[in-house]
Amino acid sequence: MTTFVDRVELHVAAGNGGHGCASVHREKFKPLGGPDGGNGGRGGDVILTVEQSVTTLLDYHHSPHRKATNGKPGEGGNRSGKDGQDLVLPVPDGTVVLDKAGNVLADLVGQGTSYVAAQGGRGGLGNAALASARRKAPGFALLGVPGDLQDIVLELKTVADVALVGYPSAGKSSLISVLSAAKPKIADYPFTTLVPNLGVVTAGSTVYTIADVPGLIPGASQGKGLGLEFLRHVERCSVLVHVLDTATLESERDPVSDLDVIEEELKQYGGLDRRPRIVVLNKIDVPDGKDLAEMVRPDLEARGYRVFEVSAVAHLGLKELSFALADLVAKARAARPAEEATRIVIRPKAVDDAGFTVTREEAEGEPLFRVRGEKPERWVRQTDFNNDEAVGYLADRLNRLGVEEELMKAGARSGDGVAIGPEDNAVVFDWEPTVMAGAEMLGRRGEDHRFEAPRPAAQRRRDREAERDESSREFDGFEPF
Known part of the structure; x- marks a missing residue:
């Protein structure tokens, strides 16, 4: 049965945001008290946190799908929905988080360091939060945003000061068992050790950790044997110890050739050239x-x-070796920064990034203009397309962002198809260019002048002036019961 896992693929899903509420306050003698719909709650995040008591990724090997809770919808009476609960996943110290392409997202080192692997969706705004001087009684609310869905890879790189490397059956497990209190499996056949073993050594005033890295043979850096699987555990070690077998029964091997083979594998793996040996x-x-x-x-x-002659069985030369390692570890620690913070890769946007892109495609012989961007796609997901006023509000937001202007620059014409979002989950509509988007032109709930027949510019201007005068006299189209 597997008891140690140092690499897993994890599928995490953050919680969805709760929907906003469209509600109008009503009470006796006050039939129309204004909008009072509350906001939806935020979806829970999925957070990876370093926990020293966790030493393996075994739990995630057996249960790779993890999901945080959703936010609750808003309610009338200005009651906001409850936020979803964050899902905190404990990981071992030294865990590296990568995406499916192998790009490093975070390198978690140190107790309590954390990384948000999937961010919960925003809660939708209720109509109370959407009210403004011009839109006094919105008849719509925004929907909650779905939480992030991420497929990530967790790799454990052992955090140790000293790494024991060498051929199978060179005596690494025996050595770590007599230098520390570790109790690895020891036998007289190759590949007895199938997982890295950690031990704590005290030499004078210095306390350091030592790791037995198994499975190094010729071709280990290319995946032969167990080497490639466990070579990553050498990366964080400050000192490398070549354990050479002087009593091997294989005639074609000797300590010098064994050293050359392991050194070549470490060189091929990369990043270990300057470690003291x-x-x-x-x-x-x-x-x-x-x-x-x-x-x-x-x-x-x-x-x-620097060479030491030892016997793990007879306990010869161990004291000198342990103090020599302690001296090297102390020097390596003194050369490090005072604190090693966790490393999280941040990829900022360019200063000239408009927040969206417009590309022209062909769909069944007809032009299709695809809009991609975090804001437009989120706004589309928040829109209730059964509500004309909500559709008009979306158009206003897109227009203010500059989407309509970019569509014109890309050559879009009236009636051309426009898709917002990825191919597998896009909202597609026929584009009608407008001078002014719809929500600010709405005189009454559910009415949007963009869906009416085109009017002359002078008529449109007179209608807007009339609507502004009307909105200053009435409560946005609502009349008392």
Whole structure:
């Protein structure tokens, strides 16, 4: 049964925003008290938070679909809907968040650091919030925005000070078991260790963590064996320890060639060139192992390596090794910044970004102009297309954003199709250019002059003046019962 998982694909869904409410206040002797529809509640976010007690991504391997709660709709009497509850997902220290394309979204290091993986949808505004001096009694409210749907990849990169690397059965698990209180599985066959093991070592006043990275063989950086799966756990380690087997039974292997193979794999993986290295010649308790260690030690020291001869079984040379590692770890910590904050990748918009794009396409031989952008797509999702006044309000917002002007520049003509949103979820309509959008031209609820036959410009101007005079005398078209 799997007990350790360091890479999962997670499907997260934030909560949807609640719909706004369109309501008119009524009470005895006050039949028309004005709009009092409340706003919808915000949908809950999905938040990844580092928790030190969590050491694996196993829970998300078994349950990869997670969803936050939705916001509640608004109600009359200016009562706003309740916000959805955020869903907090604990992850191990050192978790990297990537998108499906492999781009890093966040690198979570340190207790309590967090990242919003999916943002809850906005609640729709009620008609009380939409009221203005010109639109005193809106007969519509905005719908809630759906929450984000994200497919993300979580990768765990072990946060340790020292990494033990080497061939299978070189004695890495035995070494970590005698240097620390870790109890890894130890046996006399290759690939005994299938997951990284962590141990805590105390040497004088320095306390550091040591990790046993399994599965490194020739071709590990290209995915052979278990190397590619666990090489990521070496990335955060400050010191690398080459554990070389001086008592191997394979005739074609020796400590120097083993070192060259592992160094080549680390080089191919990338990003590990400047890490300090120590060479440990293990199993010197075996007579042939002691002789081989003494034979290859001068060659390794000539390459600039600091070499230690140890035996994990006989507990030889361990004290010197642990204090040497403590010294390197202390120097690495002193060279780091005082605090290492979590890394979240932010991709700001360009300063000349209009917030939307207009592209021309062909659909069944007819021109189709597609509008893409965060604001236009959100506004479309918030619109109740069964309400003419809400449609007019949407047109005003698009017009103020400059969508109509861009459509004209792109060559759109009256009657051409316009789609707002992606291909699989777009709102398509026939475009009719207007001088002024509809909601501000509405004299009564549910009426929109853009849907009437074209009128001369002088007539339209007189009608607007008459509507302004009327709105100053009446309550936006409503009359007392």
